[in-house]
Amino acid sequence: MDFSLTEIIEIIKGSNDGIDVERKLQVYFSNKISDMMQVVLESIDDGLAEEYKKQGYRIEKRDFRTIQFLFGKVTFKRRRMKKEAEKALYPLDKEMGFISRETFSPLLLRNIAEIASGTVLRKTAQATALLTPFTISHTKVKAVLDTVGEFQQNYTENHLLDVTKLTEPKEKKNVPFLYIEGDGLMYKEIKKKRGEIHRIQIAEGVEKNGKRTRLIGTHYFSSTDSTEVAWSLVQNYLYLNYDLTNTLVISNSDGGSGYEFDKFNAIVQGCLRHEHVRDTYHVNQKIKQRLNFVPELQSPLKKAIQDHEWEAVEAVLDTADSIIGDEQVAQLEEQIRRLRGYLSRNWEYLTPIYKRGLGEAAHGIGTCESNHRPYSYRVKGQGKYWSKKGLTHVVYVIEGLKNGTLDRAIIEQQPEYKKQVSASYKAALKAAHKKVPHQTHEGVRHGSIPYASRSSSTGNLSAIFSY
Known part of the structure; x- marks a missing residue:
């Protein structure tokens, strides 16, 4: 389990070139970390078994499970336990947040989805194989993208569309300016139909960095259903986050269907002033x-x-x-x-x-058009045709990345991923910590020989050791 300097040196000696060295070391380190993680998980399972026994559970069996983490594949044994009149469970899975039949870790799901939101599925599979110690098929990439996209879609709808969940916030932002822009992006559906991504963005202003500027306080909204859905998202977001009483709102659009002046004006009622600009x-x-x-x-x-x-x-x-x-x-x-x-x-x-x-x-x-790029680069060109469902998932992953909500969406939609704080879990961690004693490793020591001048005896000695 421990890293061996001798083994690492032997790998370096037995490699053909620099590329071969790094490939072999990647496998070596991945295997070592996986072995360490296996010991840790099984130690936690031992502690959980003792804690659950105190609650009246008994052990039914002990079997293997494999989970692919970003750092490597981990295969470990854990106990299935049963209590009278209750369903059997795996305490380790429950406390660690391992979802039944899910073979990928949450971070791995998230990262694969992010890559797939910017390039085609086969390229994502290729990139994953090149940069991680495992391979994945393009069909599995599609499944991951759909899963994470659905998480983000549910998160957005729960927070901004479900009116039963909208609550008056304790404190709203007061900003001098608010910029709202809207525009549609066409794409090709299967069977040669034409679909549209309805996009709206808001920003609180710009920040200069040398000659370049960037928007600040941004939030992006998308819908593959209708502009009405997109406007509902924006309206509820403004209600939850802003007090527009002293805010100058500037809106911008091409004036197309669904992006007329009255659509913007309806969501900023009560603002200090509203100015609409044709793009x-x-x-x-x-x-x-x-x-x-x-x-x-x-x-x-x-x-x-x-x-x-x-x-x-x-x-x-x-x-x-x-x-x-x-x-x-x-x-x-x-x-x-x-x-x-x-x-x-x-x-x-x-x-x-x-x-x-x-x-x-x-x-x-005037930035809405340029902010189409993450969407247009992914969904248009190269003969791409989309199903409505597949495109929706891609759009929501891109939106989640731009808004910084993708991690929260995954955790919220899969509560198992939340960090556990139960008494049994804490006790098991404490027991595992005692079972695997801490070892202090002393690194390589570095030093120098002080000397008065280069020609002195100590100076000559220092020069010798510096080669």
Whole structure:
């Protein structure tokens, strides 16, 4: 069980190269740690057996169980015990939080799901095999991803959708600014259908780090069902966490279905002030699309919008209209008409932030599109098609990672993973600690020889030992 310096040296001597050395040492250390964990678990089981006997339990049998931890596979023996008129149980499994028939540890489940949320299943299996002492199939990766994704989904719904569980918090945050953005992300469903991930994000501001900035106080919300579900999540989250009485809310969207001004306004009732902005990225995309036949007029139109001068906008569009040739007249006139209508409908929301007297609040919006990337990189491209259920699990794992709630979701949805504090467990740990006595290991000693000068006798001696 103990680490042997001689064994390690023999491994190094018998290896072909640096890569071979590290591979063999990985196996060696993994096996040693697994052996140590086996002794510890069996010692705890011995202590638990004695404690449970005091409660009227008797031993039925003792059998093996194997659990794959991040550091290696551990096979250990534990007792099955029975009490009159009660179901039989394994005290070690119960007190340690080992779920029946689950072969992976909670940390391993979580880490595999995190990798799988950013790359395809086969790559996740490959990465796991390269970086850990065990292998896993891509079908098992899929099962792990679904399990953890369901944990996060249940956690989110329990905390933000189930109104029977919403309670008035003791203290709410008061922030000067709150930024809310929403946008949809399309994906391909099985049987060539089109689905949409409905996304909304909030932030409390930005923080500068040199030339770069990052959002602070963020929280992200997603739904593969509808925008109504996504808005319910946001509304309940704001209710639980913020007092908006003295808060300036700035919302931003492309104005598409489900992301109109009234959707944002409905969830921030009672705020100090609400300003809605039409997303610049989507406005520029609309201009590029409608004026594709006169690209030289795209920049003047953008400037006119930035200056918020409608007469200048009309002048650019009239110029574009006059340039149309005889070919495709009707089609190009329709493009200009639709662009004019789009800008007219959204003119109020196209007022630049700096013209609304909002000062420092100008920074912090327009990031929703870039925050699509963790989702779009995983669910789009490379011929990917998704079932609704499978995509939902991936989305929730990504959301749990971004919000920092994934660990809590796993623990809450599997109460067995919570650290036990029962009297029997404490007594068993104490007994195991006595059974495996502590050994103090003294490391390699380092020292130096003081000397006055390099040419002195002690200086020469020190130089000899330094080689």
